[in-house]
Amino acid sequence: MTTDPADVRWLIDLDEDAFARAIEQRSFEDLRDTALALTELIDSDAIGVDDLATVVRRARAILDACDLRLRRVENELDHDGTAVEEASAEVEEPF
Secondary structure, X not given: OOOOHHHHOHHHHOOHHHHHHHHXXXXXXXXXXXXXXXXXXXXXXXXXXXXXXXXXXXXXXXXXHHHHHHHHHHHHHHHOHHHHHHHHHHOOOOO
């Protein structure tokens, strides 16, 4: 289930430090859903031009945080060859 765009409007009013703390405290799944909701908010007419730059920066920061977490998992898997082999064996070819 994704986050409703109206539920993420509070992110616009946070200062940079509070926003950074909020990102650190959230799970990967919550960050993913929040980024999706921010993207939907950007696509809607629900925000003004003044808030658009802030929302875009915040969405990018959340996506960067998700990417960093994924890279950490990849690095952990790379150090344990069996985990990489098991994970790649589970991936099915799309065609």
